Amino acid sequence: MKVCVIGLGYVGLPTALLAARNHEVVGVDVDESKVDALDRGEPPLEEPALVDLFHEVEGRFEARTDVVPADAFVIVTPTPLDADTEVADLAAVRAAAEAVEPVLTRDDLVVVESTVPPGTTERLVGRILERSGLERGAFSLAHCPERAIPGDTLNEMVGNARLLGAIDDRSAERAADLYSFVEGDLHRTTPRGAEFVKLMENTYRDVNIALANEFAKIAEELGVDVHRSVDLANEHPRVDVHRPGPGVGGHCITIDPQFLAQSSTHDRLISQARAINDSMAKHVLGLVQGAVGEVPDRDPRVTLLGVAYKGDVGDTRETPARPIARLARNVGFDVRAYDPHVESDADLPVELDSLETATAGSDCLVVVTDHSAFANLDSESLATRMRSPTVVDARAVVDRSRWEAAGFEVVVLGD
Numbered sequence: 001m002k003v004c005v006i007g008l009g010y011v012g013l014p015t016a017l018l019a020a021r022n023h024e025v026v027g028v029d030v031d032e033s034k035v036d037a038l039d040r041g042e043p044p045l046e047e048p049a050l051v052d053l054f055h056e057v058e059g060r061f062e063a064r065t066d067v068v069p070a071d072a073f074v075i076v077t078p079t080p081l082d083a084d085t086e087v088a089d090l091a092a093v094r095a096a097a098e099a100v101e102p103v104l105t106r107d108d109l110v111v112v113e114s115t116v117p118p119g120t121t122e123r124l125v126g127r128i129l130e131r132s133g134l135e136r137g138a139f140s141l142a143h144c145p146e147r148a149i150p151g152d153t154l155n156e157m158v159g160n161a162r163l164l165g166a167i168d169d170r171s172a173e174r175a176a177d178l179y180s181f182v183e184g185d186l187h188r189t190t191p192r193g194a195e196f197v198k199l200m201e202n203t204y205r206d207v208n209i210a211l212a213n214e215f216a217k218i219a220e221e222l223g224v225d226v227h228r229s230v231d232l233a234n235e236h237p238r239v240d241v242h243r244p245g246p247g248v249g250g251h252c253i254t255i256d257p258q259f260l261a262q263s264s265t266h267d268r269l270i271s272q273a274r275a276i277n278d279s280m281a282k283h284v285l286g287l288v289q290g291a292v293g294e295v296p297d298r299d300p301r302v303t304l305l306g307v308a309y310k311g312d313v314g315d316t317r318e319t320p321a322r323p324i325a326r327l328a329r330n331v332g333f334d335v336r337a338y339d340p341h342v343e344s345d346a347d348l349p350v351e352l353d354s355l356e357t358a359t360a361g362s363d364c365l366v367v368v369t370d371h372s373a374f375a376n377l378d379s380e381s382l383a384t385r386m387r388s389p390t391v392v393d394a395r396a397v398v399d400r401s402r403w404e405a406a407g408f409e410v411v412v413l414g415d
């Protein structure tokens with residue numbers, strides 16, 4: 001079948017390329033520079049496996065800025081939180097549905113893959129599509145959310161089980177054909193059921209991380225090591241505590257729980273978990289202030305190691321580095337930053353430097369991101385470059401005894 005994938009972002013582009021293994025695919029994006037880059041054979045993809053896939057499907061994938069008639073349409077546009085009202089901003093999903101409506105014909109399939117509040121697929125997208133004069137059922141409609149983890153997108157998109165939230169049998173059959181690249185099981189449910197399950201998954205992770213962060217703060221008070229404690233607790237066959245850290249970043253886990261909370265009057269735990277995770281930036285700053293103490297002569301200098309929202313990716317969306325940098329500057333720190341995976345980021349309140357420049361004369365390093373490269377940093381040369389060798393490790397990645405031997409005062413969040 002001919003497939004038109006609308007939205008060529010972190011999820012849409014890999015989805016379009018995978019679909020192109022079995023179908024003819026047109027990828028649509030409003031960003032002309034992205035479409036031009038794809039035309040030139042320069043896909044904006046970080047993961048090497050996805051770049052290989054791009055070359056594998058050459059000839060079966062084409063990028064454009066306008067929606068074209070097709071047998072199936074996949075809407076994979078972003079669904080951020082509106083900055084003023086803090087509710088789901090569905091403008092891009094709405095615009096995509098409105099672009100499909102004029103070219104929709106009988107028997108076409110429309111899939112919403114964007115993460116959306118429960119009810120969106122049928123109430124918003126379905127109704128816009130019905131303006132075409134076709135009744136629901138004359139066209140197929142489904143919500144099939146993605147479950148891929150950034151950093152291992154291809155394996156997860158292919159291997160993970162997937163939900164087919166379809167309005168009827170025909171929609172489910174056609175969606176199964178569209179997603180024939182998936183090797184995991186395909187589970188049939190309703191659109192609203194699939195919307196709910198997707199939000200449950202990311203909410204579960206946010207709440208679990210909040211619990212780990214609360215455990216970390218309690219462990220600091222009690223004088224025990226939370227990291228060793230989590231390992232030991234997870235030896236229990238029915239316990240899976242996540243890892244504490246400087247806060248939760250990324251575009252999904254910071255936002256999706258709020259879609260669920262906003263859809264109900266029964267939310268207590270979900271909002272509380274969000275608040276606990278957001279409080280970690282302030283907690284990290286407290287650890288830094290406690291470790292650095294008073295610094296005579298000039299503003300104390302702090303160096304953020306890592307600005308990406310998680311390890312081994314260059315993605316800074318909703319990164320905890322942003323509130324940590326802002327809070328530190330507000331209390332008079334001179335803030336520097338280094339990230340081996342990020343060259344620049346206009347949204348950060350701090351410039352990125354080389355490791356050497358960022359750490360020279362620093363009073364305190366703060367490990368914000370669990371990049372694997374940070375486990376092998378040369379603590380001895382860092383110690384000689386800094387004014388006072390102190391490290392606040394918010395990710396438990398440094399080897400305490402090695403760093404202490406190099407002269408560092410080591411403070412680990414949750415220990």
Ligand code: SAJ
Binds near residue numbers: 147247310
């Ligand atoms: N984090 C912790 N402690 C942990 C695990 C993560 O502090 O134990 C932090 C990370 O450092 C990061 C944030 O949480 O800042 C989110 O990272 P993540 O790896 O948990 O999740 P994402 O946002 O990269 O991807 C999630 C995944 N959802 C789940 O694992 C339930 C992914 O499968 C989804 O497809 C993706 O959201 C999405 O697009 O919805």
